[in-house]
Amino acid sequence: MVARTAFPFVVVGGVWELVARSGIFPRRLFPPLEEIADTFWRLTAAGILPHHALETVVRLIVGFGMGAVVGVALGIIMGRSRRAEDIFLPLVSIGAPIPGLAYAPLFLLWFGLGEVGAVILVGFVSAFPIILNSWTGVKAVKEIWIRAAQVMGANDRRLFRQVILPGALPYILTGLRLGLAQAWRILVGVEMLAAVPWGLGWMIFGAREFLNTDVMLAGIVVIGAIGLALEKLVFQRLEQFTVVRWGMITS
Amino acid sequence: MNASGQRARSTRRAVVTLAAAAALYELMARSGLFPAALMPTLPTVATTLTAMLLDGTMLRHAIYTLYRLLFGLGLAIAVGLPLGILMGRFRAVEHFFLPLVSVLMPIPSLAWVPVFILWFGIGNTTTILIVFYSATFPMLLNAWTGVRSVNPLWLRAAGAMGAQGHVLFWKVIIPGASPFIIIGFRQAVLRAWIAVVGAEIIAASAWGLGWVIYDAKEFLNADVMLASLAVIGCIGFFFERLVLGAIERATILRWGMVQTAKS
């Protein structure tokens, strides 16, 4: 199993190494693997890479956190109230299809080139899928659950907490997952545009000036690792504990 | 209240909302609290948009963007679709590519922009490759899932009726997998759209809707920015609702193979 998983990486690594050492491309632009690994350790040992990664993750958490809170709340309100749906749905449907990074110049102009603009943009962009999925989730709660709960004397508050919220949870989790993925994709781009001193996006973009391809590739490795960890560790766990256990989605 | 009355009320409220949002914006723009360069009034934006539409610059930006989008998307389909289907049919292919895909997929396509700029320079190649990178994975993964999820009963039924080899493939497996393939196409288009604008913003290249937004920021031309955003929004809306919606209505919805969400 391990050998089978490792095999494709060995092949791709081998091809990379061959091309890098063949001298077809300048070494600065196409460094061999050991050079990338070397840079990776050097930057890690010096604390530079961890610092960049930490700043990026903090930005992600703060931005996504804002987007999640606002998005889930707004989506649920839209699902529960026809009036709120009529008011907010047009705005959301107009805003959602615009690629997140297209807002970046505007946000940087309005909220400043630095930290604030970047974080607000990340939250703003991640809110769209969260709103839309929470809204759908509340509307998709089975009528029969609501009826059964009402018959058993659930008042509005309890109906919301004990039936609508858990009933909508599969959709809400999907929304959070999509929102986090969007936040992650956008954040790397925003860090290249905004004037922030630290951050993985900034690091790989800045490395361009000095043709440090090895730094860029080391940065991409970390970016990939964080992306994978978000997906596997955070959301798969959360789903295992809730909707998968309840049989509401199959894992 | 009956359904059509409710729809009419929703439409009315939507119009009111949008009008209110526009009015609020206009009020803030005219209040003088913010510099006019940062928050231009709506008539200014409309004038800029009309001017850019009339002198053809907006069209040229849009054509550049669409060219990169379609080129990259075409590449993504040409690679992602066959590879996904092969992965679904042959275990060896699956074992080789799946680990690579799962490692590459979580890397945002924009992270490759600086590397691609170094390798290919600023311009079409870089942007097209970024589009390709972002659109391939949804295409590939959905084709793979689709082929694997073809109902085994259909395979048995077709086999009992004498279908095998490429007949089985073209008449049963591909149609059976098509709901996923179409969903994959949809995701690929949306990802590609996000990627092309993003890549144009970062890998600036003199033309393209993403570039014009970024360029406008340098000169504090918020009116140009908002005008371009409007065009981007319209194109995105057009793709999402009209093109993809029409494809889905003509295929998987007609076949009843996916349930539309209850509203």
Added chain:
Amino acid sequence: MYHIEVRNVTLAYDTPGGRVPGVQDVSFSLEASEFLCIVGRSGCGKTTLLNILAGFLTPAEGEIRVGGKAIAGHGLDRGIVFQDFAQLFPWRTALENVAFGLEMKGVPQAEREAIAMKQLELVKLEKFARSYPHHLSGGMQQRVAIARALAYSPAVLLMDEPFAALDALTREEMQRLLADVWRETRKTVIYVTHNVAEAVFLADRVVVMTPHPGTVKAELPIRLSRPRDPLSVEFLEYQKELLRHLTEQAAKA
């Protein structure tokens, strides 16, 4: 005094095609602890009637009295079991599902779990108290639903074809179980079905409804001793008579 009185209940639906009569001028009444079956083909308004009884729909005319009081909306005096297996909350275990009504009443946790456990014993599912619904078979899920409807001790049990989606063998088993549960709890039951044999097996009295508009065609007391033998001559005679009422209408339409 009757436990449940349905008096001249009428309700029409608005559809895009115009007004469709759901039920028209339906009247009948039940003694306490009586088991009443409402039989009819689909579209005869029997489910509409049950929804009115449950309080989900308000009749345009007429009224329903339970224990002498006119009902308004749903209430804890009536428990309901639907046909759809999905009625259980998937995020709650069998025990937590059964305890839901007690939780709404504010019964402390230990007490409500003890009561819920008793109800699960009644439907012979005490071993599955900690299972989530998706791990239970359809028949088991419906048994949990029955236990859930009984747990907060409503005087009336409303059942909307609860066994219609089960296979024939499971259905028979469930009917025997329900007959036992009813004998033990002495609830007043209104049970909607399109299955004539099921009605004869379970009911003290059967109300036959016919469609367009939904009205009561006939009432037939089932005077058979319990437990009933579905293969006895008398049992089959009752079935024949019910079928005659149902097919007469079909021939006319």
